[in-house]
Amino acid sequence: MKKLAAFVKERRKETGMTQEEFAERCGVALTVIRKIEQGKTNLNLDKVNLVLQMFGHELSPENSKTLNDETSGDLL
Numbered sequence: 001m002k003k004l005a006a007f008v009k010e011r012r013k014e015t016g017m018t019q020e021e022f023a024e025r026c027g028v029a030l031t032v033i034r035k036i037e038q039g040k041t042n043l044n045l046d047k048v049n050l051v052l053q054m055f056g057h058e059l060s061p062e063n064s065k066t067l068n069d070e071t072s073g074d075l076l
Helices: 004-015 019-026 030-037 045-055 065-076
Strands: none
Touching: 004 019, 004 030, 004 045, 019 030, 019 045, 030 045
16 A cells, blocks of 8 residues: 555645645545555545546456466465
């Protein structure tokens, strides 16, 4: 979460926007921006993606089946 927090904070500052301005532009509550930039772990993925869309990025969960397939050979 630290990488996400640093990424969002750095990019927001590059735009010259305050947290309040950025939240409004993203269409999320100010608390969402604050939680992301503080590295909180209890975030709504949809809200995070609204923020990341501003930079042309998206966050998605990894497919657990894919993870299991990739690691199953290592566990045998």
